[in-house]
Amino acid sequence: MTTPAEADVLVLIDHADxxxxxxxxxxxxxxxxxxxxxHGVWVTGAGATPPPxxxxxxxxxxxxxxxxxxxxxxHPRLTPVVAEALAGLVGPATRAVLVSSSFExxxxxxxxxxxxxxxxxVDVTAVEVGPDRLVVDKQVFAATWTSRCTxxxxxxxLGVKPHAVEAEATSADPAVAVTHEVxxxxxxxxVEVVERTERAPSDRPDLGAAQVVVVGGRGTEGxxxxxxxxxxxxxxxxxxxxxxxxxxxxxKDAQIGQTGVTVAPRLYIxxxxxxxxxxxxxxxASGTIVAINTDADAPIFEIADLGIVGDLREVVPRAIAELxxxxx
Amino acid sequence: MRIVVCVxxxxxxxxxxxxxxxxxxxxxxGDGTLNELDENAVEAALVLAEEHDAExxxxxxxxxxxxxxxxxxxxxxxxxxxxxxxxxxAGTDVFGTARVLAAAVRRIAEDGPVDLVMTGMASLDxxxxxxxxxxxxxxxxxxxxLAAGVDVADGAVRVRRDLDHATEVLRAPLPALVSVTDQxxxxxxxxxxxxxxxxxxxxxxxxxxxxxxxxxxxxxxGARTQVLSAAERPPRTDRVLITDEGDAGVRLAEYLxxxxxx
Numbered sequence: 001m002t003t004p005a006e007a008d009v010l011v012l013i014d015h016a017d018x019x020x021x022x023x024x025x026x027x028x029x030x031x032x033x034x035x036x037x038x039h040g041v042w043v044t045g046a047g048a049t050p051p052p053x054x055x056x057x058x059x060x061x062x063x064x065x066x067x068x069x070x071x072x073x074x075h076p077r078l079t080p081v082v083a084e085a086l087a088g089l090v091g092p093a094t095r096a097v098l099v100s101s102s103f104e105x106x107x108x109x110x111x112x113x114x115x116x117x118x119x120x121x122v123d124v125t126a127v128e129v130g131p132d133r134l135v136v137d138k139q140v141f142a143a144t145w146t147s148r149c150t151x152x153x154x155x156x157x158l159g160v161k162p163h164a165v166e167a168e169a170t171s172a173d174p175a176v177a178v179t180h181e182v183x184x185x186x187x188x189x190x191v192e193v194v195e196r197t198e199r200a201p202s203d204r205p206d207l208g209a210a211q212v213v214v215v216g217g218r219g220t221e222g223x224x225x226x227x228x229x230x231x232x233x234x235x236x237x238x239x240x241x242x243x244x245x246x247x248x249x250x251x252k253d254a255q256i257g258q259t260g261v262t263v264a265p266r267l268y269i270x271x272x273x274x275x276x277x278x279x280x281x282x283x284x285a286s287g288t289i290v291a292i293n294t295d296a297d298a299p300i301f302e303i304a305d306l307g308i309v310g311d312l313r314e315v316v317p318r319a320i321a322e323l324x325x326x327x328x
Numbered sequence: 329m330r331i332v333v334c335v336x337x338x339x340x341x342x343x344x345x346x347x348x349x350x351x352x353x354x355x356x357x358g359d360g361t362l363n364e365l366d367e368n369a370v371e372a373a374l375v376l377a378e379e380h381d382a383e384x385x386x387x388x389x390x391x392x393x394x395x396x397x398x399x400x401x402x403x404x405x406x407x408x409x410x411x412x413x414x415x416x417x418a419g420t421d422v423f424g425t426a427r428v429l430a431a432a433v434r435r436i437a438e439d440g441p442v443d444l445v446m447t448g449m450a451s452l453d454x455x456x457x458x459x460x461x462x463x464x465x466x467x468x469x470x471x472x473x474l475a476a477g478v479d480v481a482d483g484a485v486r487v488r489r490d491l492d493h494a495t496e497v498l499r500a501p502l503p504a505l506v507s508v509t510d511q512x513x514x515x516x517x518x519x520x521x522x523x524x525x526x527x528x529x530x531x532x533x534x535x536x537x538x539x540x541x542x543x544x545x546x547x548x549x550g551a552r553t554q555v556l557s558a559a560e561r562p563p564r565t566d567r568v569l570i571t572d573e574g575d576a577g578v579r580l581a582e583y584l585x586x587x588x589x590x
Binding site for chain 2: 016017077078079080083102103104106107108109110111113114115117118119120121122123135136140143144145146147148149150151152153185187188190191192193194195196197198199208212234252253258259261266267285288289290292296301303304305306307308309310311314315316317318319320321322323326327
């Protein structure tokens with residue numbers, strides 16, 4: 001591998017439809033600086049441009065330039081469109097393309113891998129810049145195992161999990177936006193976005209990136225108010241089991257599990273959660289696991305650091321009161 | 329109409345899953361199963377086939393016991409199966425897998441056009457969820473992934489999907505590739521008659537030569553990444569289980585403070 005000065009790194013800038021940056025972008029930019037010269041990539045359509053606040057953040061975290069790839073009338077959220085747009089920016093000096101490891105961006109990574117022949121890995125938790133290649137740690141089996149891998153190709157495409165690095169600002173200069181018009185293939189254009197409804201952002205931390213996650217299951221019987229209160233006291237996010245989302249007690253995007261959000265916070269508190277295997281697959285890499293359940297045989301107690309056999313309606317309010325008292 | 333549904337044989341979720349010394353998924357446990365999310369894909373394919381009078385072909389790639397995965401799909405109601413079996417495939421990465429499956433789909437299409445390729449959204453072993461997108465790219469098909477609902481009408485497929493931050497409805501003309509989530513349906517349990525009927529359904533076993541793929545481009549040697557080491561998360565120690573006698577809330581708060589979690 002060439003030295004960082006000669007290596008280019010492309011970082012896909014995730015943003016809401018209104019142009020607000022997703023928080024993990026700052027981490028990806030910080031990580032990119034350890035590999036080479038960072039270029040932000042902002043995929044957009046119909047002439048939309050990044051807002052000034054976004055350019056300030058991206059520039060501040062080390063990307064002097066943001067390439068604004070305008071797909072014109074083609075919907076810029078479709079993952080094949082994003083992948084083709086990104087592939088057009090990859091050049092001989094590009095050493096890495098970094099994206100967040102969301103379900104959508106894993107598809108971007110996969111397609112970019114096909115288009116460029118790059119070694120591609122997702123669910124990456126750490127990247128080490130070796131003398132001649134990148135060494136990457138990734139989670140497997142729902143984070144019960146970690147494997148260390150090397151990328152054998154000159155270009156690496158990496159889907160990175162939250163908290164792989166701590167975000168660090170480096171500059172006060174906003175990034176400069178350079179717009180390119182992008183043509184995509186007929187196959188990518190063939191998919192039509194008939195409807196798209198983006199959910200309003202919450203005041204709470206993003207579930208996948210939160211350091212404290214409070215989760216409710218069947219035992220809540222649909223009442224999440226105590227869990228909301230506990231999450232607010234702890235500065236955490238609220239998640240749920242599939243039962244709770246299927247019952248419509250909480251939005252589907254709160255579902256933690258192998259097919260929902262995977263979380264690995266410092267502290268996981270499950271209240272009225274039994275710990276079915278699919279749920280455990282989405283949370284068992286958490287730092288400390290606390291479980292509250294009336295059923296002493298609930299499987300979640302097999303992995304809990306602190307298990308409490310009891311009714312969440314008794315335990316949680318007392319815990320909230322005591323936490324408030326201890327903090328004064 | 330013809331639907332190819334890709335299925336994978338994976339270690340049972342409830343079993344002790346591990347990586348072997350070579351860093352690959354250990355598949356010697358003997359208690360494998362059809363990937364659960366692929367059951368959702370088979371179910372979705374069967375429902376569409378019933379509506380549109382389509383043939384459903386189950387496709388898998390893997391060692392001998394992978395035939396169990398297509399056999400399960402046949403028991404659920406798929407009409408026939410193709411199993412890509414070749415010793416050179418051991419250690420193939422997602423891109424090699426996508427190339428092999430694409431070649432197998434094209435071979436199936438020699439009998440008549442394939443209108444839909446369906447997969448689960450991810451396999452519950454590696455769970456990278458990259459295969460559907462890589463396969464769509466190899467086949468140059470429109471991709472409609474992560475479908476929580478799927479309909480076919482007037483030569484087009486329409487899916488509804490829930491993403492991290494948005495809900496979408498996508499539409500594309502056939503042929504296309506669709507991946508489904510576990511929200512898409514409740515997979516049927518094979519009836520006794522289905523299990524009996526599956527014994528007579530054909531499983532066509534093909535190798536890399538049949539597909540025109542050079543063995544050197546797949547397997548461990550063809551992989552673009554290399555596993556250096558693998559480690560299991562250390563077991564949790566000092567675990568505590570208490571029964572609430574009116575004091576558990578306070579003890580929970582004290583535990584969080586003591587362990588510097590607040």
